[in-house]
Amino acid sequence: MYTQCPECLSVFSVDARTLAQAHGFVMCGHCGTGFDSIATLADQLPPEPFHELPAHDPGVEPPRLESAVYRPKPNAEPEPAETSILRDDFADLIVTPRFARDRRIDRPRRWPWVVACLLLMFGLVAQLGWALRDTLIADPTVGPLLQQTCAALQCRLPQVRDVGKLHLLARDVQTHPTVPGALLISATLRNDATFTQPWPVVTIRLTDGNGKVIAMRRLNPYEYLDDTEALRRGLAPGASTALVFEVEDPGHQAIGFDMAFE
Known part of the structure; x- marks a missing residue:
């Protein structure tokens, strides 16, 4: 069999062993070019003079071999019974990949921070x-x-003081009916706030005809209120109450009085 170098066009004689050893790829001993010897492989040389050996079409289908010289018998050894049973038992077993297990384990727990x-x-x-x-x-x-x-919730809100929401509805002063030298002052007070207020500190001022203060008394809630429970509850929103004060009579010069809340 003969083949030709595509570069220098040198023709070489090759045998089947050489072609099988190199899988058809050889190198030209004249110019050193590597080439596929199968492309121009020929059994006989054309008559001289010739320039190039005819090249084989690469699209030609490979020849189909029909006559088999030898065919080995298949190995038909039976599968062991234990292996078959184990394969059936573990057929539905789902194995979680290691990286998936690690990702689930290493996932940070955010709920404590939340x-x-x-x-x-x-x-x-x-x-x-x-x-x-x-x-x-x-x-x-x-x-x-x-x-x-x-x-x-059965709790109690702290009392808030807003004396601007305390309105004096009525007031009166008269000589004490049982205590000599004393005055009896009464007043009606209403809480117009929407919340319970603590009992106010009451300031009473007695004045003369010129409006000059000749006597003043400042009374804390525990001094004019004897009911401890009412003192603790405070003055409910919208509630009215009557207050009574006993003060010393400063004499005939006191012709007017004034009342204020703190």
């Missing part, structure tokens, strides 16, 4: 509400809601 943040937020809201408790209780919208909530 709970801690919520607790801190609730604590901050509670502190802010306690700092603004007087404003919130006195608010006409928030105050009733807080009172209803506290009543449902």
Whole structure:
């Protein structure tokens, strides 16, 4: 068999062993070019003179071999019974990849941080509400809601003082009927606030004809209120109450009096 170098066009004689050893790829001993010897492989040389050996078409289908000289028998050894049983038992077994298990185990737990943040937020809201408790209780919208909530929880809101919402409905002064040299002053007080107020400090001033103060008395709630339970409850919203004060009579010069709340 013969083949030709595509570069220098040198023709070489080759045998089947050489072709099989190199899988058809050889090198030209004249110019050193590597080439596929199968492309121009020929059994006989054409008559001289010739220039190039005819090249084989690369698209030609490979020849099909039909006559088999030898065919080995298949190995038909039976599969062991134990292996078949084990394969059936573990046919439905699902194996989780190691990287998937590690990812699930190493996933950070975020719920403790979420709970801690919520607790801190609730604590901050509670502190802010306690700092603004007087404003919130006195608010006409928030105050009733807080009172209803506290009543449902059986707690008591701290009392807020707003003397501007205390209105004096009536007042009167007269000589004490049983104590000589004393005056009996009565007044009707109403709480127009939407929240319970503590009992106020009452200031009584007696004046002469020129408006000059000739006597003054400042009375704390425990001095004019004997009911301890009423003193603890405070003055309910919208409630009216009668107050009675016993003061010393400064004489005939006192012709007017004034009452204020603190």
